[in-house]
Amino acid sequence: MFEVLKEIMIDIVGFEDDEITIDGHLYNDLDLDSLDMSQILLGLENHYKISIENDEIKNIETINELINIVNKKV
Amino acid sequence: MKKRVVITGLGVVSSIGKNVEEYFNNIKNNIHGISRISSYDTSDEKVVLASEIKDFNFKEHFSRKEINRLDRFSAFGIIAAREAYIDSKLIEIDPYRLGISIGTGLGGVTSLLNEKKKFDENGMNTVSPLLMVKSLSNILAGNLAIEFNAKNSSNTIITACASGTNAIGEAYLKLQNGLCDVMIAGGSEACIDPTIMAGFTNMNAVSRSKDVNKASIPFDKNRDGFILGEGAGILILETLEHAINRNAKIYAEITGYGYSNDSYHLTAPHESGSGAKHAIKMALNDSEISPKDVSYINAHGTSTPKNDEVESLAIKEVFNNKVAISSTKSFIGHLQGAAGAVEAITCVKSIENNYIHENLNFISSDLDYGLNYLSKNMNIKLNYVLSNSFGFGGHNACLIIKAIS
Numbered sequence: 172m173f174e175v176l177k178e179i180m181i182d183i184v185g186f187e188d189d190e191i192t193i194d195g196h197l198y199n200d201l202d203l204d205s206l207d208m209s210q211i212l213l214g215l216e217n218h219y220k221i222s223i224e225n226d227e228i229k230n231i232e233t234i235n236e237l238i239n240i241v242n243k244k245v
Numbered sequence: 246m247k248k249r250v251v252i253t254g255l256g257v258v259s260s261i262g263k264n265v266e267e268y269f270n271n272i273k274n275n276i277h278g279i280s281r282i283s284s285y286d287t288s289d290e291k292v293v294l295a296s297e298i299k300d301f302n303f304k305e306h307f308s309r310k311e312i313n314r315l316d317r318f319s320a321f322g323i324i325a326a327r328e329a330y331i332d333s334k335l336i337e338i339d340p341y342r343l344g345i346s347i348g349t350g351l352g353g354v355t356s357l358l359n360e361k362k363k364f365d366e367n368g369m370n371t372v373s374p375l376l377m378v379k380s381l382s383n384i385l386a387g388n389l390a391i392e393f394n395a396k397n398s399s400n401t402i403i404t405a406c407a408s409g410t411n412a413i414g415e416a417y418l419k420l421q422n423g424l425c426d427v428m429i430a431g432g433s434e435a436c437i438d439p440t441i442m443a444g445f446t447n448m449n450a451v452s453r454s455k456d457v458n459k460a461s462i463p464f465d466k467n468r469d470g471f472i473l474g475e476g477a478g479i480l481i482l483e484t485l486e487h488a489i490n491r492n493a494k495i496y497a498e499i500t501g502y503g504y505s506n507d508s509y510h511l512t513a514p515h516e517s518g519s520g521a522k523h524a525i526k527m528a529l530n531d532s533e534i535s536p537k538d539v540s541y542i543n544a545h546g547t548s549t550p551k552n553d554e555v556e557s558l559a560i561k562e563v564f565n566n567k568v569a570i571s572s573t574k575s576f577i578g579h580l581q582g583a584a585g586a587v588e589a590i591t592c593v594k595s596i597e598n599n600y601i602h603e604n605l606n607f608i609s610s611d612l613d614y615g616l617n618y619l620s621k622n623m624n625i626k627l628n629y630v631l632s633n634s635f636g637f638g639g640h641n642a643c644l645i646i647k648a649i650s
Binding site for chain 1: 308309371375
């Protein structure tokens with residue numbers, strides 16, 4: 172799961188490989204904004220054929236937390 | 246009392262130069278940027294030539310994440326604006342006194358077309374969430390406002406081929422009236438795409454020539470349409486007092502702006518040239534000069550049969566003399582919404598260098614107005630120059646640029 176997420180963040184959003192760690196903070200470490208998050212969520216939805224609602228991710232702050240949400244759906 | 250408006254910074258991205266120095270050196274060396282289209286396959290196309298910016302390394306200017314968010318037109322505009330801003334040596338300004346005025350014809354249309362293709366082929370879930378931030382026509386102005394912390398007005402002017410000139414003119418009006426101190430003004434365009442080209446081709450607007458030296462030939466008897474170009478031109482405009490107070494280098498002054506609409510036809514200019522004439526006269530009146538004071542006209546000169554004829558008629562009726570006329574489109578094709586901006590920069594560099602370029606590859610004209618279409622480059626001390634732009638939709642816009650005194 173982490174590898175898939177990492178691939179989306181690098182290939183689609185444009186992050187660099189060394190910026191992304193499993194316990195990385197989405198906002199403090201990666202300076203993520205709403206456009207980044209939209210691309211990541213769409214990438215995950217398309218890859219896993221799932222749907223992620225805004226309410227489900229509004230309180231998450233780390234990559235690990237995002238992975239946990241996706242894990243529950245897959 | 247209206248404030249005087251001067252030009253203190255220049256930036257260009259074009260097919261013959263990725264900065265102002267390279268661009269104008271190539272102009273002086275009679276090097277044009279028209280070549281076979283490389284960005285898509287033209288083997289079955291009626292139109293095979295364009296003025297493309299090739300081998301542009303966006304990674305030199307932007308991070309991967311930034312590149313993802315930028316349409317080509319935004320990227321060109323930002324790069325040109327950075328050059329102009331650095332050139333102006335502007336360091337400190339109240340953000341609420343710094344504004345943006347940008348012209349574009351089609352904005353991020355190629356990003357829109359790319360996403361439409363994805364939608365048609367694979368459905369809505371494949372359309373990028375970045376579609377809007379890449380394709381909105383105002384998004385270059387938005388990008389520049391963030392980049393330069395500009396909090397005054399940040400407007401986008403869309404008047405087709407007159408956009409760049411109108412954008413500079415509207416910035417000039419704001420400065421003249423004291424609504425801000427500095428404006429980042431100009432235009433950007435990047436729409437060399439098979440669908441866009443098909444539209445221009447099927448309306449018989451673009452040249453079908455296969456000879457790069459016989460394609461964009463404004464005022465020549467063999468002209469058969471424009472050559473689509475891409476690029477950006479950005480100028481830093483400021484009030485004279487602001488420029489003097491910070492001891493800025495002043496390139497030239499904008500003394501006149503004229504505009505009109507033909508209110509006649511969506512694409513064809515009015516046969517009398519009345520709209521063009523009105524805009525030219527308005528710019529002359531704004532400058533408080535007479536036609537004889539203008540020593541060079543940087544013409545709209547698209548290389549279409551109709552534009553060049555009607556523009557010539559308008560010039561003949563206003564000037565009735567041997568004022569030197571040339572079109573920068575003979576070098577870089579037609580940059581649409583960026584054309585007027587790059588051409589204004591060409592005028593500024595012409596004044597600075599006491600040099601006006603010829604109509605490259607011009608041989609002879611069928612237009613019997615007795616006008617002086619330059620067939621040779623000229624060394625000449627310039628005082629007032631006129632830059633014309635006319636666009637689909639009937640838009641006409643003219644600027645008078647003056648050597649600084």
